[in-house]
Amino acid sequence: MHISESIITRTWEFGETDLLVSFFTVDRGRLKGVAKGARKSTRRFANCLDSFCLTRLEYERKSGRDLYFLNSGKLIHGFPELRADFHALSLASYMIELTETLFPPGVSEPRMFDLLKDAFIALSGRIGRDELRIFFEAKALALGGYGINFERCCECGRLYAGEGRAVFKHSKGGIACLRCEKESARLPGLNPDTAKGLDQIQTTPLDDAQKVTLTDGMIEEMKRVLRQHLRYSLGKELKTTRYLA
Ligand SMILES: [Zn+2]
Numbered sequence: 241m242h243i244s245e246s247i248i249t250r251t252w253e254f255g256e257t258d259l260l261v262s263f264f265t266v267d268r269g270r271l272k273g274v275a276k277g278a279r280k281s282t283r284r285f286a287n288c289l290d291s292f293c294l295t296r297l298e299y300e301r302k303s304g305r306d307l308y309f310l311n312s313g314k315l316i317h318g319f320p321e322l323r324a325d326f327h328a329l330s331l332a333s334y335m336i337e338l339t340e341t342l343f344p345p346g347v348s349e350p351r352m353f354d355l356l357k358d359a360f361i362a363l364s365g366r367i368g369r370d371e372l373r374i375f376f377e378a379k380a381l382a383l384g385g386y387g388i389n390f391e392r393c394c395e396c397g398r399l400y401a402g403e404g405r406a407v408f409k410h411s412k413g414g415i416a417c418l419r420c421e422k423e424s425a426r427l428p429g430l431n432p433d434t435a436k437g438l439d440q441i442q443t444t445p446l447d448d449a450q451k452v453t454l455t456d457g458m459i460e461e462m463k464r465v466l467r468q469h470l471r472y473s474l475g476k477e478l479k480t481t482r483y484l485a
Pocket residue numbers: 393394395396397398416417418419420
């Protein structure tokens with residue numbers, strides 16, 4: 241028997257009265273389980289199996305399979321604000337899809353769990369959605385092993401001292417100096433404060449990252465860099481992206 245703080249990522253109706261639940265745990269990564277009779281009786285799972293819910297789940301492994309039995313759940317936070325408007329719902333769904341893409345079933349990363357939880361809390365607050373999406377993407381990619389290298393030019397190896405513009409090269413996951421590369425639609429350029437800010441965002445906890453002040457210009461540059469970086473690193477466009485357009 242295990243007990244884990246979990247975020248419910250999605251559910252499917254299963255059989256007559258059961259619910260199939262995909263959940264992201266703080267200590268065991270992403271798992272899938274069956275909540276027997278959850279659609280008939282709410283006693284063991286009172287309001288805690290909706291998508292985005294932060295729930296303390298009690299579960300055990302079914303013999304020899306990757307499917308778990310959910311015994312009971314206790315709601316910690318329901319994040320009702322995430323379902324209050326379409327854009328919040330879309331952004332929360334996008335965050336879940338990005339998490340699931342970066343972390344396959346059973347791969348545990350407590351920092352990713354905390355990031356998702358903190359992002360849901362922030363999404364219920366006053367932070368701008370554009371900023372929050374940038375914070376989340378940059379940090380999730382870094383945790384998933386796709387941090388952008390801002391230290392030196394990825395072509396000539398020259399240290400980047402934060403003077404002058406740089407060019408983001410998605411194929412290298414890093415920046416190039418202007419001697420080695422030219423800016424274009426596919427190779428977006430960034431100002432020194434954008435490079436410094438993005439580096440800071442990907443390496444500090446979300447609470448501290450939120451203290452990085454972003455100008456409109458920085459936000460636009462970061463969006464372009466992250467769009468290229470996500471597409472190249474993941475090798476596909478996430479399905480939920482189109483709801484955010
Ligand atoms: Zn160079």
